[in-house]
Amino acid sequence: MLKVSHVYKYFDDQCVNNDICLELREGEIFGLLGPNGAGKTTLMRMLATVTSPDRGEILLNGEPLTYKHVPLIGYMPEERGLYRKMSVVDQLLYFAELKGLSRSMAKIHVKKWLQRLDIIHWADKKMEELSKGMAQKIQFISTILHEPKFLILDEPFSGFDPVNADMVKDLIIELKNAGTTILFSTHRMDNVEELCHRLAIIHEGHKVLDGSISEVRQSHFRNEYDLSFAEAVVLPAHFNRAPGDSNSSNSLRVTLTENQTDKDLLDWAYGTQQLKSFGAYLPTMHEIFISKVSKQ
C-alpha cells in the first residue's frame, strides 16, 4: 500500500528524518512512536503531501506520491483547527470538495456522518458557537469524510476529551474493518498495544525499530520469567530478581544468567511444591520504548 524508502528531510542543516524506511500493508493499523521532536510529524507531513522529501522516495500503491493522490489520503495534523466563522455544514462541504468529492456526493457524505454521530442538529451552527469537544468531533469527520483509503492521524488522542478519544478509537477500528489503512502517531502505549498491528519507533530522526507488536516483544525478551506461588517462598541466591520484580515473596520475576536455563528455574520452583504459574515475561511496549529511546 505505502512504501517509504530511504527518506531524508532537512531543516536548515539539521537532519530531521534520516534514512527512514517503512512499509504499510493494506488494511492494517500502523503505530508511529517516538518522543517529542523525533521527526514523526515531519514524516507524516511528507506522507500527507504537505511537504516532500529532500531525498528518497514515497510510493503509494506503487506510484510516486503526488497531489494526484490527495483524494485517497485523509490527514489530521496535530495542529488542527477549523474556520471559526463558517457553519459546520459549509465547512465540511468545503473540505470534502477540496478532497475531490462532487458537491452532491459531498452533501450525501456530510449528512451521513452528522447523522451517524448524532450531531445533525449542529449543522447550521458556526464553529465559534461550538464547544471544544464538539469542534473535535467535526474535525475528525472532516478528515474521514471523503472515505480515504489511507488515513494519517498525528496524535489523534491528544487534545481530545476521554469521550471523544473513545469515539475516535472506535471509529479507527471501524474504518480498519472497512479496509482503510491507518497510520497514527502517539506516545500513549496503551493505545498502541490496543490498536496497532505493527509499529515503528523513531528517535532523533532515525527509525530504531519496527515490526508487529508480538515480534517486537519477542525480540526484546530479556530472559525474564514470572512465577507465582501459593505461599511465600525464598528465592535461592544464585537466581537474580529482575528489575521489575514486585518484591513480594508470593510472586517473583527472575532474570536468568547466560549459564542458567529455564529448566533450572522450573526445577527449583517445582521443588517448592507451591508453584501456581510459570511463564516467560515479555517486556511491555512501554519498557521497550523507554529502553530504545534512552539508550540511543
Add this chain to the structure above:
Amino acid sequence: MRSIWVVLKKEYLTRVKNRTFIVMTFLAPVLIALFYGGAIYFATVGAEDHSQKNVYFNAPHWELESDELSFETYTFLPALNSTSEMLQQIENGKASGWLQINDKDLRSLDSTELVGGSTFSVTELQKLNTHIKTRVHEYLLKQAGISESTLRLTEVSGGIKSLEIDQTGSIANSNTNLKSAVGFAMAMIIYMFIFIYGSMVMRSAMEEKTNRIVEVIVSSVRPFDLMLGKILGVALVGLTQFFAWIFLSILLLGGLTFAFSSGGNPVPAEAQNMPIHEFIEGFNTLPFTNIILVFVLFFLGGYLLYSSIFAAIGAAVNQETDVQQFMLPVSLPLVFGFIIAQSVVFQSPNGQLAQIFSMIPFTSPIVMAVRAPFDVPLSEIIASFVLLMVTFLFMVWLSAKIYRVGVLMYGKKPSWKDLWRWVRQS
C-alpha cells in the same frame, strides 16, 4: 483547476453572505454621500459667521468716510477719541476690532494694524485684507486721475484655451485639468481597491494560519491553486461591492438630482458661461475607449499583483501586529507611483520618465491610470499589461512557495531573510 474553483467559491460566498458585508455594501454609498454632503455644507454655509461686526476705523492719510468702507456684515465706525474707551468696547463685545492705518504712503500698508485681531478667523482676516487693499487700490487709481470708466475699458477677461488635434485630424477642445482629474480619480480608486481587498486576501491567509487550518488545507490543495482561488474569490467580492456601489450611487444621485430639479430652480443663464460648463464640454473629448480599457486592465492587474504579495505576507506572519514590517515596503511603490504621477505626468504625460514608470509593474497601475486620458499609444498599454500579468503569475508562484513553508512555521516573527530561505527551500 477544480480546486481553484472550489476555493474561489468558498472565499466569495463566505464573504458575500456575511452580514457586515451586506450592510456595508448598502450603507457605504449613503455614508459617503452624507460625509461629502456634510463636508461641503459646513465648508460653504455652516461655518460662516453671519453676525454683525463693528470695526472702528482710523486712517489719518486716507480721505475716506468710515461708513464708505462697510461691506457685507462689516460695519466701519469712526474711531473714538479715547483709546481706552475703544478697547473697553472691544472687550465688552460691543465692537469686534479697531483698524488703524498709519501709513503715509498708502502703496505700502506696512503700519496697518487691526486691534482685536485674534477674534477674527483666518478667512475673515483674508477677506478684510483683500477688501481694504482693493479699496486702497481704487482710491490710488482715482488719485492718479484714472476714472472708473477707463478702468472698465482696460479690464481683461477670459484666458488661454487649450486645443488639441484629435484622432480624426480635426482640432478639438482639450481640457488638461479635466484629464488630470479623471486620471487621478482612477488612480485613487485603484489604490483604494488594492488596499481594501488586498488586505482581505492577507487576512484570509492569516486566518488559516492562526486557526491552524492550513496544514489540512495544504494537504488537500496545491498552494498555487489555493492562492489563486483566494485572490480571484476576493477580487469577485470587490467587484460585486464596487458595482453595487456604482449602481447605488447612480440611484442616489438620480434621486438627489430629481429632488433638486423638481424644486423649480432652473440653471441661471450666467452659469452656462462658467468654467464648469467648459469642464463638462471637455468631457466629450476624452479618449473614452482608452480610459475604460486602461482602467479595467490596470484596476484588475494592479489588484492581482498586489494581493498576491499581500497573501504571502499573510502566510508569513503569525499575528496582525507583525504585518506592519512588511506592509510598508510593499505599499511604497504605489505611493511612489503617485509622486511620479504628480511630478512627471503633469509636466509631460507622455515623456520618458512617465513611460518608464508606466511599464514597471509595481507602479504601472497608478502611473498608467493617470496617463490614460492623455492619449497613451495602445501598444504601450498592451505591453505594460502583459508585463503586469507575467509579474503577477510569477508573484503568485513565489507567494505560494512562501505560503507553503511559511504556514508551517509558527513561533518567531519571520524576517526578510527567512522569506528568501523559504522560497529556496520548497
